[in-house]
Amino acid sequence: MKELTKAEEQVMQIVWDLKETNVRDAIACFPDPKPAYTTVATVMNALVKKGFVNKIAQGKSHVFSVKIPKEDYSGYKAGALVTNYFNGSFSRMASFFAKDNKLSIQELEEMIEIAKREINKEK
Structure with a gap:
């Protein structure tokens, strides 16, 4: 299993809590000041590459769901x-x-x- 960076672990905690989410809903779970959309999207895609989450197209956006509990x-x-x-x-x-x-x-x-x-x- 691959190690998560601090940023990846922070985002992954949100995905684990929500079970599935899009980038905007994940950002809403962060305390202020909220991270940029592009930052969270980049981390989510890194989590996909590492095999921690699934990415499913839904309309014009994507839904990310837990792959590794x-x-x-x-x-x-x-x-x-x-x-x-x-x-x-x-x-x-x-x-x-x-x-x-x-x-x-x-x-x-x-x-x-x-x-x-x-x-x-x-x-």
């Missing part, structure tokens, strides 16, 4: 984070967040329970 990209990014910064060790990552971000024991236990449920789903 947010959960898939989130999993990819989380895996890259663990691999690149914690030597592939989830426990090192959990330890880091527990120490530096002051996660509570309850939050750590919730993480363990979620991990157990996901592992059991795979079996």
Whole structure:
């Protein structure tokens, strides 16, 4: 899977939220000051080229829809984070967040329970 730039990720968050959108509706979701139409259109086309969205002609404009679900990209990014910064060790990552971000024991236990449920789903 390809990495998204910051601008691509910003636009992709909107596409994920809306499921499908045109450029004008996506721009409406940005806070002020809104980006230029051409900027968002360029980013949308980059997302098409990277395979993250579908582009369908609709009249004189185009509708962009989700091709790669947010959960898939989130999993990819989380895996890259663990691999690149914690030597592939989830426990090192959990330890880091527990120490530096002051996660509570309850939050750590919730993480363990979620991990157990996901592992059991795979079996």
